[in-house]
Amino acid sequence: MNGPSLRGVLAPVITPFTGGLAPDPGRFQRHCAWLLAQGCCGLAVFGTNSEANSLGQQERMDLLSGLAASGVDPARLIPGTGCCSLPETVALSAHAVALGCHGVLMLPPFYYKGVPDEGLFRSYSEVIQRVGDARLRIYLYHIPPVSGVAISVPLVERLLKAYPGTIAGVKDSGGDWEHTSALLGYAAQGLEVYAGSEVFLLRTLRGGGAGCITAGANVNPAAIDRVFRHWDDPSAEALQAAIDRVRVILQSHGPMIPALKAVTAHFAGDPAWRTVRPPLVELPGAQTQALLDDLMGAGFAMPGLAG
Amino acid sequence: MNGPSLRGVLAPVITPFTGGLAPDPGRFQRHCAWLLAQGCCGLAVFGTNSEANSLGQQERMDLLSGLAASGVDPARLIPGTGCCSLPETVALSAHAVALGCHGVLMLPPFYYKGVPDEGLFRSYSEVIQRVGDARLRIYLYHIPPVSGVAISVPLVERLLKAYPGTIAGVKDSGGDWEHTSALLGYAAQGLEVYAGSEVFLLRTLRGGGAGCITAGANVNPAAIDRVFRHWDDPSAEALQAAIDRVRVILQSHGPMIPALKAVTAHFAGDPAWRTVRPPLVELPGAQTQALLDDLMGAGFAMPGLAG
Secondary structure, three states: OOOOOOOEEEEOOOOOEOOOOOEOHHHHHHHHHHHHHOOOOEEOOOOHHHOHHHOOHHHHHHHHHHHHHOOOOHHHEOOEOOOOOHHHHHHHHHHHHHHOOOOEEEOOOOOOOOOOHHHHHHHHHHHHHHHOOOOOOEEEEEOHHHHOOOOOHHHHHHHHHHOOOOEEEEEEOOOOHHHHHHHHOOHHHOOEEEEOOHHHHHHHHHOOOOEEEOHHHHOOHHHHHHHHHOOOOOOHHHHHHHHHHHHHHHHOOOOHHHHHHHHHHHHHOOHHHHOOOOOOOOOOHHHHHHHHHHHHHOOOOOOOOOO | OOOOOOOEEEEOOOOOEOOOOOEOHHHHHHHHHHHHHOOOOEEOOOOHHHOHHHOOHHHHHHHHHHHHHOOOOHHHEOOEOOOOOHHHHHHHHHHHHHHOOOOEEEOOOOOOOOOOHHHHHHHHHHHHHHHOOOOOOEEEEEOHHHHOOOOOHHHHHHHHHHOOOOEEEEEEOOOOHHHHHHHHOOHHHOOEEEEOOHHHHHHHHHOOOOEEEOHHHHOOHHHHHHHHHOOOOOOHHHHHHHHHHHHHHHHOOOOHHHHHHHHHHHHHOOHHHHOOOOOOOOOOHHHHHHHHHHHHHOOOOOOOOOO
């Protein structure tokens, strides 16, 4: 893994499924191309919003290989590779390294709760040693509301000291600005801090952070990228306020993943995008309409999106 | 999957690892044989206490195939097969069916939280359809303190109605007797209810339940089996009180899995048993000694256990 830092906006790309609930590589590749054309600096495929944890190891590998073969530069990819089990995390991470991905976004093992930092340190250490490749660059994925397992600031510090060339950054989806702020204290030591929601983007950038990896970038990438490009301008506050309004709407009509897919289905004119894998359930029609009404009332669109 | 109901005590067998953190089939098979010889009616290998969610798909398949090849009757096995991802759950369940296992213990997909019952119903339905084998018998695994995803009573009822020959039972590790009690209301419809801890065993049996699948059965199987065999005798209360005392001690000196392994290591005279896979951490020496002192003070032993 190599190349310069991916500073800017990354999308945790939503994963399309066929009617038979198989991943749909064609739609996936087209959506990835659209996101990059809209200003995303990179793609955090296989994030939480990608339903990645509902995908099998081979399904992830096939989608990633296919994406690279479709012409997307692997240096723009930070695929999620953190699973419950050590062998699966190692296999996915090694595959991403072999493909030349920029880095990997790695959840801690998340089945067992209340585990000590020492155990999480050993988990990451074991993965690093088993992958055994100096090109491995890990972005630690802190999302305790979903994973149930936090990555504490002392753990980040310990990992950064032990593996300075390998621990590249953190995605902070905890929703707690104090935690993000503490992590930004390590930016001078090379830690790239990504906000887990665009609502923290401006604050993150002003604190020395690298950008954001956010659900909202799936549907609103250009506007979020404008905040990134203008963070030091007088216009930044207004640009941030505009993306905040869209984010609030996206969150207000049901669970985020089905909502993102319903919005994408609408603007792509492609109902197949609504499909989610269980245990998720697609957004009901009435909620979808209310969501679209609110978004369009705010002037929202997804220009250039094709089915 | 076939054969009579496995009424009685099942152990979620602890999984031994080598110094290199690979599963150790030899120690695993010897421990399984000891558990069956001590009175376990069956083995719920790959449960929570087995660190199953830290094992990869192939590791689980190899351990299970090896166990059957070692002479353990597959009709006595209820392996855990529930993973986050649909393909992995399907692959493990199909493998267990093909080996002739009595049933499978199936967690709901557990990464995404706050999912609706409809989504969980679809998850189990999809697994049943993809396995596509009338021999499949599913024991639903309710353990919200760890999985973060509950299996509600209405969901159990709906699944039982939709798949009466396939939904065989429930393991209730929620720690809430009211939930277990509500599930026992479906015993007349064939639902086999297992308590998730031996502390609920007598109540579960008196309510028409099938037995228990419990961490404690890894180290105290004979005494727990005595409660099962004498539940309708005047002696039952005293037998239950005796296993309760051991359970309290097991829980009082640190996390359960490292504690079970430390106790096993001691009585087997085999320090290798202490090894856990990250993110767990083995029980420190001082805690181990305090735990052993308490257990031996209560007259506890693991007779016939060899390294």
